[in-house]
Amino acid sequence: MSFARLQHGGPFRQTMILVGLAVFVVWSAGPVLWLVISSLLQQKALIQQPPDLSPANFTLTNFTTVVGAAAALGRGIFNSLVVSLFSTAVALALGAPAAYALARLPVPRANGIAFLILATQMLPGIAIAIPLFILISKLGLIDNVLSLGVVYLSFNLPIVIWILRGFFTSIPVGLEKAAAVDGVGIFATFWYIVLPISIPPLTAAAVFAFVEAWNEFFFALILTRQHAQTVPLVIAQFAGQYQTVFGQMMAAAVISVTPVILLAILFRNQIIRGFADGMMKG
Amino acid sequence: MVFVAPAMIVLAAILGFPIVDSILLALQHVQLTGGAVSQSWVGLENFQRLFADPVFWKAALNTSYFSVMEVILVTLISLGVALLLNHPMGKSGFFRILLIIPWAIAPVANAVLWKWILNANYGVLNGILKSLGIIDYYQVWLGTPFSALNFLLIVDVWKSVPFVALLMLAGLQRVPQSLYRAAYMDGAGPLQSFLHVTLPTIRGVIAIAIVLQTIWSLRVFDLVFVLTRGGPADATALLNFLAYRVTFNFLDLGYGSAIANVIFAVTFILAGLYVWLLWPRQPGASR
Numbered sequence: 063m064s065f066a067r068l069q070h071g072g073p074f075r076q077t078m079i080l081v082g083l084a085v086f087v088v089w090s091a092g093p094v095l096w097l098v099i100s101s102l103l104q105q106k107a108l109i110q111q112p113p114d115l116s117p118a119n120f121t122l123t124n125f126t127t128v129v130g131a132a133a134a135l136g137r138g139i140f141n142s143l144v145v146s147l148f149s150t151a152v153a154l155a156l157g158a159p160a161a162y163a164l165a166r167l168p169v170p171r172a173n174g175i176a177f178l179i180l181a182t183q184m185l186p187g188i189a190i191a192i193p194l195f196i197l198i199s200k201l202g203l204i205d206n207v208l209s210l211g212v213v214y215l216s217f218n219l220p221i222v223i224w225i226l227r228g229f230f231t232s233i234p235v236g237l238e239k240a241a242a243v244d245g246v247g248i249f250a251t252f253w254y255i256v257l258p259i260s261i262p263p264l265t266a267a268a269v270f271a272f273v274e275a276w277n278e279f280f281f282a283l284i285l286t287r288q289h290a291q292t293v294p295l296v297i298a299q300f301a302g303q304y305q306t307v308f309g310q311m312m313a314a315a316v317i318s319v320t321p322v323i324l325l326a327i328l329f330r331n332q333i334i335r336g337f338a339d340g341m342m343k344g
Numbered sequence: 345m346v347f348v349a350p351a352m353i354v355l356a357a358i359l360g361f362p363i364v365d366s367i368l369l370a371l372q373h374v375q376l377t378g379g380a381v382s383q384s385w386v387g388l389e390n391f392q393r394l395f396a397d398p399v400f401w402k403a404a405l406n407t408s409y410f411s412v413m414e415v416i417l418v419t420l421i422s423l424g425v426a427l428l429l430n431h432p433m434g435k436s437g438f439f440r441i442l443l444i445i446p447w448a449i450a451p452v453a454n455a456v457l458w459k460w461i462l463n464a465n466y467g468v469l470n471g472i473l474k475s476l477g478i479i480d481y482y483q484v485w486l487g488t489p490f491s492a493l494n495f496l497l498i499v500d501v502w503k504s505v506p507f508v509a510l511l512m513l514a515g516l517q518r519v520p521q522s523l524y525r526a527a528y529m530d531g532a533g534p535l536q537s538f539l540h541v542t543l544p545t546i547r548g549v550i551a552i553a554i555v556l557q558t559i560w561s562l563r564v565f566d567l568v569f570v571l572t573r574g575g576p577a578d579a580t581a582l583l584n585f586l587a588y589r590v591t592f593n594f595l596d597l598g599y600g601s602a603i604a605n606v607i608f609a610v611t612f613i614l615a616g617l618y619v620w621l622l623w624p625r626q627p628g629a630s631r
Contacts, residue, residue, distance in 0.1 A: 065528050070432055075534065082428045083439070090442045093502070094449070096468055097457045109466045112475065156351040163347035175348075177619045182359050184615035186563045188587045189608045190362035192369060192601050195592075196381055197362075216358040219351060252347075277450035279566045284592060294452040298570055301456045308460055315453040326448035327441055334440070334510055 101125070101312035108309055124313035135314060138296035144207050145292060146275035149214035153271050154264065156215075157222030162252055164223070165230035166238070176227055179220045187280045190216060195284055205287040213281050218271040225270065225336045229263040230256070266336030269329045273322045293318045363608075370605045374597035381597075390602035400603065402578055403586040410497055410582060411561040417501045418508055418557050419550065425505060426512035443506040451503065455570035458499045462486055462571075489579030492572055496580050499571070500564055508553045515549030516542070548621065555618045559611055583607050 071079065099115070100108060107119035128135060164172045194213060195204075203209040233256070241251045257264075279294040286295065300314050326333065373386045394400050425443075428434045446454070461469050464484040473479045486492045519542060527537040565584050568574060574581035574589065581589070584607060591600025 065525060071534065076433065079428060079431050079433055082424070083434055086425055086428060086439070087442060089502075090446060090506070093457060093461060094445055096461065100460065111466070112471050113468070156354060159347040160351035167347065169348055173623075175352075177623070179355065180622075181612075181615040181619055182355075182363070184559045184611050184618065185363070186584055186604065186607045186611060187565070188584055188591075188600075188604045189366050189611075190359060192591055192597055192604060193362035193365035194358070196365075196369075196374075196597065199376075199381065213358060215354055219355060223351065273448055277448075277452075279450070279452050279569075280588075283569070294450050294566070297450070297456055298452050298566075301459060301570055308463070308466065311456060312460065315456050319449050319453045322450070323445055323448045326444045330440060330444045333444070334514070 097312055097315060100309060101316045103309055105307065105309050124309040125317070128310050128313045128317070134291065134296045134299070135293075135317065138291055138293040139317075141207055141290055142276055142292040142294075145211045145214060146272050148208065148211035149218045149275045150268055150271040152211075153215055153218035153222045154268060157219050157267070158226055158257070158260075158264065159252065161223045161226035162230050162256060165227045167248070176224070180224055183217060183220050183224075191281060191284055194281075198285060204285060205290045207290045210282060210285050210290060210292070211275075213285060214275045214278060217278075218275060221271055221274065222267045225267040226260070226263055229260060233259065262332055263336060265329060266332035269325050269333055270336060273326060276322050366601050366604060366608070369598055369601035372598045374601075376595045376597060383598075386598070390599050393599065394602050394606070399578060399581070399586065400583075403581045403583045404606075406493060406579065406581060407562065407583045410493065410564070411558055413497055414500060414504070414561040415554055415557050417497075418504050419554055421501065421505050422508035422512055422553065423550070425509040426516055429509070429513055430516040443510055445506075446503055447506040447510075449503070451566035452570060454499070454503055455567045458495075459571055462495060486572055487576060489577055492576060492580050496564075496567060496571060500561070500567055503567075504557065504560065508557060511553055512546065512549055515546040519545045551621055552618065555614055555621065559614050559618070562607055562611060 070076065101124055102120045102122070103113065103115075104119050104121055104123070107114040107116075163169050164176050169175065198204055198209055198213075201209075237255060237259075238251055241255050246255075277294060278292070279298070282292045282295050283298075286292065297314055297318050300311055369383075370390055371385060371387060372383050373389070374381060374383050429439050429443075449457075461467055462485040464470070464482060464487065467482075467485075469485065470479070470482040474482065483491075485495050523541045523545070524537055527541050532540065562582075563584055564582060565588065568580055568582060568585045569588075572580040574585050583603060587600050587603040587607065590596050590603060594600075
């Protein structure tokens with residue numbers, strides 16, 4: 063048996079792998095495909111048993127109806143955009159310098175702080191939700207987009223710090239040493255030398271934070287009422303109200319997931335590298 | 345200091361304060377009436393009530409079953425998927441896109457999708473199983489306690505596998521090719537090289553994946569909220585959902601905090617384990 067044969071396997075192993083890959087494709091793509099098909103199919107074709115998939119039954123009316131009828135969806139998308147962009151931007155602005163300091167500057171107990179931040183991410187949302195709810199109620203800031211955005215920093219800031227800290231630890235020290243020798247201060251080094259070479263991890267952290275904020279449901283459920291509702295809440299309400307209009311329900315779901323799926327596909331390599339490294343390197 | 349301070353102040357306000365306050369709240373009787381919060385200290389009364397509450401014990405049992413099964417299934421399936429995608433035939437970027445999609449789908453949208461797939465009258469699962477002759481009549485999948493809990497489990501496994509598979513794939517790609525070549529020179533077959541080269545090298549990654557997945561399985565909420573609301577007969581009331589229901593439906597904030605504290609304590613131990621696995625060791629020290 064050759065080495066190539068060991069790696070690729072014989073005909074039997076190759077067949078098994080092919081079958082495995084086929085099962086994997088059906089298992090992951092099947093439900094998503096059914097989501098898209100359902101959103102494009104007329105109600106009467108959809109509830110036939112079996113569903114009538116002839117091309118004539120495909121239509122965009124589910125989408126036009128949902129967009130036209132539900133003002134809540136448009137407002138939800140707007141609110142989600144504001145909350146996600148706000149918390150991503152603030153998380154990057156505060157998190158990047160903090161991550162750099164924890165990785166590179168003589169901060170006492172830097173490792174301890176970094177791991178403490180990571181450990182807080184393990185906590186269930188409910189543990190911090192009740193005190194935050196009481197606090198925000200007392201401040202009269204329930205149902206406010208910005209207060210939700212600030213609460214989202216509780217997970218986005220740690221994500222950003224953790225992803226970027228991993229990267230900053232890995233850049234060669236020589237670069238900063240050279241800058242120090244030339245008399246460049248810490249701030250200038252960070253701004254002109256470190257940040258420009260950090261665009262890929264910054265992008266990964268930003269996409270990651272945006273997706274997390276866009277998809278978040280639990281805090282939004284507790285901290286918003288009507289005015290500041292985000293997309294996931296609108297979708298969950300639809301699922302309750304339009305129980306029987308399956309096509310429209312799926313159309314609303316498709317609209318809500320498309321932006322982040324596109325982002326995830328576009329930046330998949332950065333995301334995969336970002337989280338694999340962030341989660342596994344100390 | 346200027347670099348770290350702003351981030352630390354924000355984290356202290358939105359993480360540090362609530363964590364401490366949540367422990368204090370569990371020792372109080374907190375009621376919300378007409379927007380006003382009334383608080384009074386009651387010592388350990390909430391915890392005494394908790395340990396005598398059959399609903400709590402039921403939720404604890406549900407959660408244990410859910411978490412154990414979830415961790416076993418996710419770990420095994422993810423390892424399988426990672427091995428498939430690490431094989432030369434699975435290297436195509438297409439498979440990676442397939443993995444990233446379920447990860448990016450919002451948990452709520454995922455729950456709504458599965459509610460439709462599992463629908464008792466028109467759901468596609470019933471349709472497929474009936475036409476294959478596996479079932480004779482359409483089933484109400486979310487209607488009976490045992491079946492509802494298991495479908496919740498399956499849906500969450502579907503959503504959780506991609507992330508863990510990507511972690512494991514990254515681990516597999518770090519196994520040096522030279523090790524396989526050396527094993528081949530020593531006459532190892534495919535099974536031996538998997539058992540003696542692959543597994544030992546990615547053992548650390550698997551351990552991390554198991555701990556993380558346990559922690560994540562304790563936070564499942566969106567799925568329960570959309571699919572079952574804890575029913576039927578509290579069969580899918582996981583601890584996290586119970587804490588939410590007690591707090592925000594029954595407005596019993598102190599008792600809700602006590603339940604949240606139990607989840608908090610379990611997670612805290614697991615988080616300690618995770619940090620211990622990750623903590624930077626001296627070079628050469630084995631993990």
